Amino acid sequence: MAWLFRRWNCPACEGLGVKKEIDPQLVVPDKNRTIAQGGILPWSFKKSSYYGGILKAVMDYYKISDFVRLRDIPPEKMRSLLYGEKVPDIIPVRIHSRGGSVWKFDITWKGIIGFLEDRYFKTESDAVRGEIEKYMSQNPCSVCGGTRYRQESLLVTIKEKNIHEISTVSVSETLKFFRQIELTAREKMIAGKILKEIQNRLSFLEDVGLGYLTLARSANTLAGGETQRIRLASQIGSQLVGVLYILDEPSIGLHARDNARLLETLLKLRDIGNTLIVIEHDEETMRAADYLVDIGPGAGKLGGKIVAEGAPGEVIQNKDSLTAKYLRGDLKIEIPPNRRPVKNTMNTLQSDIKGVYAQVVAAREAYQNAVFP
Structure with a gap:
């Protein structure tokens, strides 16, 4: 597809259609907490720690109390805390360590989310990246809308359909x-x-x-x-x-x-000059094979021996093969006259199956087979 060629890709998501982004809901999962209670999950509020010291300096700068619930912080101040300002503020930081020393430096404040994003994309540590990913979610790319393509690519059409419309x-x-x-x-x-x-x-x-x-x-x-x-x-x-x-x-x-x-x-692949070894339990596949090898007599540790081998017609005649007994019709799986009670599930939505009414056997939670066009 087009996203395999970089020149057609959306420059923002590089053809993935999605972007990992810092999720405010994961950064601040419980707004009933205060910052002193660990309400900003990625950063410990220990004034002597590096991030705790930065957070304390930012709170002092924006006049945010340590002991006010996050939901009670005015929206504009919360926005400054999470995202910073359009023109980033330069905030002085003073961190007093337990040993009595003082770290003094200034930071350009882009918000906690901006800080985490910078750290994620600049770090060379897999451990740091993995830690930050706990606070990220995957969202459709805001530039291409999830199509994966740059805008110019979608201007090219075949019978009035662009590549995104065709591929979906x-x-x-x-x-x-x-x-x-x-x-x-x-x-x-x-x-x-x-x-x-x-x-x-x-x-x-x-x-x-x-x-x-x-x-x-x-x-x-x-x-x-x-x-x-x-x-x-x-x-x-x-x-x-x-x-x-x-x-x-x-x-x-x-x-x-x-x-x-x-x-x-499979037969086409064989006919053009290839060899296929197929592990199967399907009757039609076994009957269509050139050569069958029946391994048994049981399953798992009860098997492992060649019970029968040869053309399908030869294997079917083998009296020691359990598989042959089913192929001959000597044995068969009986269809029970009465079905077990079923449990109904509505509004399923997963991959290609949308809005399907599924019946689940209550006893073993086994889904009934169905065909979807």
Whole structure:
């Protein structure tokens, strides 16, 4: 995406769309406290300490009492304490140490929040940075509004849509949008190959069951299976051959319709000259394999031995394999005629699932599977 190229990034957040900022609510979590009671959480109010001495000098300068609750301090004085003035005040500081010595110096006061921000960005200490991060929260960038792009980048459009508008809808919708674009002969000469490549890459994502994701989705919000399938899609696009792929349950969490697409993708990777080792419990995947290795006979410490191996048809005939008994239909998981009582949860909101009515089995808190378009 565009934020991978610095010249298109928002200069304020450097293409992240969010900024870590000092949060006043974390700096002053309890306004019923006084400053003497530790109401300014990052700074100890010990007059002999460095920060305590600075805080005392600032309070004296703005005529703020040590023993007045923070909520009772006049708003303009509280603003000066937290943010300083538009033209920073020069405040004299005198700190009397326990040993009797006196430190004398002047500070340019930018407020407690400004002071913490300066310290955070200038320090080379990970420990100091980690300590200050306790008082920071992540907010949408105020310059780009969370889009990640500099303003000039958003002026470039395709069929009246800029890159932010395209990347914030699902992969399936984005693919549909690009497939509906009709180019003139001259436009095909310029952008025909680019448009085809975009369609191919979006198709790869859809084929591995990720059509519901948006291109603007942050990587740290993806589940492990989603990350694995994104990597799989990128490998299909690279058209590499002679590669050994090891996949750990790629079908987990997929609906049957998406599982069929995933299998087609795995077979494509095999057919162009690659080898795939897939750890799976999915029946369709096992039946589609060229060679099966059944490890058991039980799970965990009860297993670890090769019980059966060979083509799926050979493994299915093995009388010692518990997996084969299920594949033959000798054993099956019965669907209980009566369901356990359910507990209802309303207004769920997480990642791509918005406003979903979820039913949770009360006995084990196990979510029922559902398919979302």
